[in-house]
Amino acid sequence: MISVMVVDDHPMWRDGVARDLTERGFEVRATAPDGEAAVRIARAVQPEVVLMDLNLGATSGVDATRAITGELPATKVLVLSASGEHEDVLEAVKAGASGYLLKSASADELVDAVQRTANGQAVFTPGLAGLVLGEYRRIAAAPEAGTPQLTERETEVLRLVAKGMTARQIADRLVLSHRTVENHVQSTLRKLQLHNRVELARYAIEHGLDGEE
Amino acid sequence: MTPPAPTAKPRPGREADHSTTPLWRAAVLLRVLTLVFAAAVVFAYRHEYARPALAWAVLGAMTAWTVVIALCYLPEHRRWLWFTVLDLVVCCGFMASSRLVLTHDQLTVTGVPLVPTVWVTGVVAVGAVRGGLLAGAGFGIVLGLVNFAVRGYVDTDLSRDMVLLTGVGFVLGMAATSARVSAQRLALALRAEAATAERERLARSIHDSVLQVLARVRKRGMEVGGEAAELARLAGEQEIALRALVSTAPGETSSDGTADLVPRLIVLTTERVQVSAPSTPVLLPDAVGREVVAVVSEALTNVAKHAGPDAKAWVLLEDLPDEVVVSVRDDGLGMAPARLDDAAAEGRMGVAKSIRGRIGELGGTATVTTAPGAGTEWEFHLPKGRTR
Numbered sequence: 001m002i003s004v005m006v007v008d009d010h011p012m013w014r015d016g017v018a019r020d021l022t023e024r025g026f027e028v029r030a031t032a033p034d035g036e037a038a039v040r041i042a043r044a045v046q047p048e049v050v051l052m053d054l055n056l057g058a059t060s061g062v063d064a065t066r067a068i069t070g071e072l073p074a075t076k077v078l079v080l081s082a083s084g085e086h087e088d089v090l091e092a093v094k095a096g097a098s099g100y101l102l103k104s105a106s107a108d109e110l111v112d113a114v115q116r117t118a119n120g121q122a123v124f125t126p127g128l129a130g131l132v133l134g135e136y137r138r139i140a141a142a143p144e145a146g147t148p149q150l151t152e153r154e155t156e157v158l159r160l161v162a163k164g165m166t167a168r169q170i171a172d173r174l175v176l177s178h179r180t181v182e183n184h185v186q187s188t189l190r191k192l193q194l195h196n197r198v199e200l201a202r203y204a205i206e207h208g209l210d211g212e213e
Numbered sequence: 214m215t216p217p218a219p220t221a222k223p224r225p226g227r228e229a230d231h232s233t234t235p236l237w238r239a240a241v242l243l244r245v246l247t248l249v250f251a252a253a254v255v256f257a258y259r260h261e262y263a264r265p266a267l268a269w270a271v272l273g274a275m276t277a278w279t280v281v282i283a284l285c286y287l288p289e290h291r292r293w294l295w296f297t298v299l300d301l302v303v304c305c306g307f308m309a310s311s312r313l314v315l316t317h318d319q320l321t322v323t324g325v326p327l328v329p330t331v332w333v334t335g336v337v338a339v340g341a342v343r344g345g346l347l348a349g350a351g352f353g354i355v356l357g358l359v360n361f362a363v364r365g366y367v368d369t370d371l372s373r374d375m376v377l378l379t380g381v382g383f384v385l386g387m388a389a390t391s392a393r394v395s396a397q398r399l400a401l402a403l404r405a406e407a408a409t410a411e412r413e414r415l416a417r418s419i420h421d422s423v424l425q426v427l428a429r430v431r432k433r434g435m436e437v438g439g440e441a442a443e444l445a446r447l448a449g450e451q452e453i454a455l456r457a458l459v460s461t462a463p464g465e466t467s468s469d470g471t472a473d474l475v476p477r478l479i480v481l482t483t484e485r486v487q488v489s490a491p492s493t494p495v496l497l498p499d500a501v502g503r504e505v506v507a508v509v510s511e512a513l514t515n516v517a518k519h520a521g522p523d524a525k526a527w528v529l530l531e532d533l534p535d536e537v538v539v540s541v542r543d544d545g546l547g548m549a550p551a552r553l554d555d556a557a558a559e560g561r562m563g564v565a566k567s568i569r570g571r572i573g574e575l576g577g578t579a580t581v582t583t584a585p586g587a588g589t590e591w592e593f594h595l596p597k598g599r600t601r
Contacts, residue, residue, distance in 0.1 A: 010425040016433070082424050082456065086475075086492040103428045104452060107436060126489045126527050134491020137532060162489040163542040163590070164527030 002118045005047040006031045007038040007064065008080075009056045013103070017051065017080070017110070024111050035059030039067045047075060048118045052097065054081045054088045062091045069096030078117045080110075090131045093189065094196040099123025122186040129162035132188055139195070146198060148191035157184040232396030233389050234289060236342040241283050244335035248279050251330045258325065263316040271310050271328050278303055286339065297343050301352055304329065304336045305359045312363055320364055327363060337378050341385035349382025349389075419455065427452035450484050457482040471496040474537070477506045478530055486513055490530040495537060497595070501575055505539060505595065508571050508579075512541040512591050515564050520545020520589065535597055536577075542590040547583045 004026050008014040011033070018028045029045040032038040034056045042050060050068055054061035065077045079092045082103035089100050099122050101113045113123045124132075136150050143149075150158065153174075160170045167185070171178045255272050262268045282300055285291045311327040312320065319325040333356055341349025357375030361367050427448045434445025457480050473494035482488050497505065509528060516526045524545030531538040565581060568591065572579040577595040 013425050013429055016429055020432075082428050082452075086490070090492045103425075104431065104449065107432065126487050126529070130489025130529055130531075131492050133531060134493060137534075138491065138493055141534065159529065159531075159540075162527070162529040163540055164487060164525065164544065165542075 001025065001027045002049060002114065003027045003029045003045075003047045004049050004051060004114060005029055005038070005042060005045060006051045007033075007035070007056070007061070008051075008053040009033050010053075013053075020107050020110065021114065024107070026111075026114065035061055035064035038064045039071075042068045042072060042075060046072060049114050050075060050077045051080045051114070052077050052092070054079060054092055062088060062095050065092045065097050066095035076117045076120070078113060078123060086127075086131055089128060090135055093128065093132070094135075094192055096193055098189065100125055100128045102127075120186075121182055122189050124161050124185055126162045126164045129158045129185075132192065133158050133162060135192060136188070146195070148195045150188060154184050154188050157181055158188055161185060231289070232392045233342050236385070236389055236392065237286050237292065237339075240335055240338040240342055241286050243338055244279050244282060244332065247330065247332040247335060248275060251275060251328065251332045254326055254330050255328065258319075261316070261319070262314050263319075264314050267310070268314045268328055271307060271314065275307055275329060275332060278307075282335075282339075292343070294343070297339055300336050300339060301355060304333045304356065308333060308356070308359050308363050321366070327360070334378065334381060337382040338385050341382045342389045344386070345390045346383050346386030349384075349386030350379045351382070353377075353379035353382035424452060424456055427455070453482060453484050470499055472499045472502045474502045474505065474530060477502060478509065478528055478539075481506075481510065481513060481528060485517075485524070486526045486528065488528045488530070491532055493532070495530055495532045497537060501595070504571060504575055505537075505593065508568055508593065509539060509541055511564065511568060511571075516541075516543040516545060516589070520547075524588070537595045537597065539593045539595070540591065541593075542588060544588045547585050547587045547589050 004021055006014050006018050006021075006028060008017070008031075014031050014033070018031055022028050029047050030041045032041050036059055038050070038052070038056075052061050052065055056064070061079070061081075065079070068075055069077055077092075077097040079089060079097045079100045080103060081089065081100070093100060098117055098120075099113065101110065101123055102125060105113070116123055133150075133155070136148070136155075139147050140149060156174065157170055160173065161167075165173070167178055167181045170176075171181045174181070252272055255268050259265050259268065285293070285296050307329040308327050311329075314328050315325060337349060337352045337356060340352030344351075354375070356378050357371075360371055360374060364371060431445045431449040431452055434441040434443075434448065437445075474497055475490045475495055478490060479488050513526055513528075516524055520526075520543045524543045526541060526543040529538075529540040529542075531540075569579045572593050572595070575595060577593055579591060579593050581589065581591050583589040
């Protein structure tokens, strides 16, 4: 049974999602109304998947995502947001979230996404693929040593995801296995997260925030 | 001497009045300083004038008039148009009085100034500040002509005075107009900023409440089914429309004439259309951006009409180093190349032609890929060099 925690500041939504997931056979270990509580509770209950809203009033879902994925390597964060707030979604993914789903997704889509997240797969919407493509191109405009790049194949796959194709359709079009397509998508995310972590560390060292001063 | 009817309608707006206040003050200061100069001239020529007593009287009247105009021009609410015209007439009167004050020789020798001297320049400044460059130049010409009339002849020196007076009016008028325009622009910019802030506040509050409820209604309704499913569908439509609306900043054009294509495409989001874009602005010249949005809308309309009732569409915006790429894909019926003739009959090819033509006019290329059952995919490539 996959263990889940639901983080959302809106009680109606939080309880609704928790009930849906329980009905579908997930173990909802906890819910949290804000980012701070989310980090504290996640530490205690160690869920496999955290469903994270980004709009948490005063606290930021992005910071909570960074703290949880940093501290608990076995816990995956799936962003579930009603927002079209592009930058937020991109930041959350760079901070370690393994996917993004719109709140308007159906219950079936939600269940499928949570299962895939628990299996270590990336959950992409076309919108997220467009954001990730854009981010790679943004950092490619001012490349430094260690700047991650997309391979041609990865770019091809991401573009097709952004145009609304499913992994299976992409596999058919590019004559690849379904698994290979999934791996390409996931690798685009992992490179971006690694780069983000390196950047943060470098920033911390340059600004004396690494605890040695 | 009848002053023009007091048409006291405040021509420039309230803000514009504000913006020229420093210029009005400067014009009044100019009158005071030049009055001192006029007094010094009268003092210097006091023994040589034909009528010295009248000279002192005119100087006294000028002093009194300077006080009157200061009282009228310094406060914003008394800058009546009729008073400015009266001011011009009075100044001309003072100039004319020189015919009685100066001797005939003094009038014909340009070395001796008229009684008001450069004091009259002040009224040109007032005219310019009041009515812009044409009024300023006009006041200058009037004074120049009166100068000719009082002297009774025209020569290089007097013509030079005329040109200087007209030029001063012209330049000050331009300055006043540009001050007014800048003030109006600033007011507009401040209003736009306030509107954006208000919009963001609304977006936050809608996001925290209405959207969450709509999303929940939609989801529950779908699960319950039946009539509830219909309600859910309605809630879903509104949710998506509202989300697209509040998540999008108004598509403002920046000062260099470029505009961000991202918000303009994002608002095309509906229940059946998803839009993907980078998180950073994608800048294109305003007109190009509008045309691209129009073409994408046309392609989406085409999907809604011909791709089948269940067809969904995706729009992808990409910003590459040398081009902007916009793709529109649908998962609808598509069509076989052999059916292009039928399609022409149905009017679909007309649309395809129109889309190609419009993108071509922007210096870009449009390609379409389609097959039966595999949907239709448009890709628009817009080179940045040509379009920027």
